[in-house]
Amino acid sequence: VPRAKHAAHAFACFEDQDEFCEMFFEGILSMSTLSKDLIAASATPLVLSILTQGDSYGYAIIHRISELSDGEMEWAEGMLYPILHRLEKQRLIQSYWGKAENGRKRKYYRLKKAGTSELARLLENWRRVYGVLNKIEVIQPCSN
Amino acid sequence: MFQLETKVRHWCKHAIPVYWLRPSSLAEMEDHLLCVIEQLTKDGTSAEQAFVIATERLGEAKLLRDEFRKNARYSLNRSLKYTSELAAIGGATLVFAASVGGIDVTAWAHHFLVALYSFPSSFLSHFS
Numbered sequence: 651v652p653r654a655k656h657a658a659h660a661f662a663c664f665e666d667q668d669e670f671c672e673m674f675f676e677g678i679l680s681m682s683t684l685s686k687d688l689i690a691a692s693a694t695p696l697v698l699s700i701l702t703q704g705d706s707y708g709y710a711i712i713h714r715i716s717e718l719s720d721g722e723m724e725w726a727e728g729m730l731y732p733i734l735h736r737l738e739k740q741r742l743i744q745s746y747w748g749k750a751e752n753g754r755k756r757k758y759y760r761l762k763k764a765g766t767s768e769l770a771r772l773l774e775n776w777r778r779v780y781g782v783l784n785k786i787e788v789i790q791p792c793s794n
Numbered sequence: 795m796f797q798l799e800t801k802v803r804h805w806c807k808h809a810i811p812v813y814w815l816r817p818s819s820l821a822e823m824e825d826h827l828l829c830v831i832e833q834l835t836k837d838g839t840s841a842e843q844a845f846v847i848a849t850e851r852l853g854e855a856k857l858l859r860d861e862f863r864k865n866a867r868y869s870l871n872r873s874l875k876y877t878s879e880l881a882a883i884g885g886a887t888l889v890f891a892a893s894v895g896g897i898d899v900t901a902w903a904h905h906f907l908v909a910l911y912s913f914p915s916s917f918l919s920h921f922s
Contacts, residue, residue: 726853
């Protein structure tokens with residue numbers, strides 16, 4: 651718990667949180683092919699990160715991920731909804747019904763405080779893995 | 795003429811058992827499909843074609859069903875955990891009340907409430 655609090659504090663204190671999110675996205679999405687496992691593992695931090703930029707809804711979240719990854723990260727679009735519903739059950743985000751510009755009923759999602767802490771924890775984990783990978787001197791196997 | 799909204803609504807109703815959707819997710823799914831269709835038709839795709847593409851982009855039914863089922867299992871596990879914690883606290887209180895000399899309802903309720911509030915981290919987190 652203290653570590654999560656520390657990470658949340660670090661995230662809150664980051665001078666430019668938008669820049670922080672962009673850096674995160676660039677790091678995660680710069681890979682040309684992502685395995686299903688990696689996409690699944692990154693889904694929660696991606697969704698939570700997008701919601702730090704304001705309340706949003708399913709289609710807009712998918713659109714934003716596709717935009718940030720230059721179309722390289724394509725989800726089966728329906729997969730986002732069980733993820734959103736799970737995050738809501740875990741009380742990391744909160745949903746509410748609103749209206750779209752055309753008057754259509756629309757479900758929006760908002761990041762909760764617990765979601766911000768969880769995001770900070772997840773980002774810290776990603777950073778640690780990235781740090782470890784960077785420390786390893788990869789020895790290329792001999793070709794002959 | 796292609797009745798888009800009716801077609802989408804009908805498709806979503808049909809999708810409830812296929813995708814293991816909750817009826818409350820119906821409006822959300824409808825909105826998603828209509829957003830995709832609107833974008834595609836803006837780019838010049840016909841409404842009929844856009845409808846087919848939008849439903850295909852949702853993904854394989856089995857994958858989605860598995861994901862929604864995971865959520866249902868998560869809720870069930872959570873309820874079971876909550877119920878078992880409650881039963882454990884109730885049981886312990888009952889044993890304690892019995893051991894301190896007989897069981898009367900008022901004393902039982904009192905001991906139960908004391909036990910309940912002695913474990914705020916495990917119990918009250920369900921209501922936060």
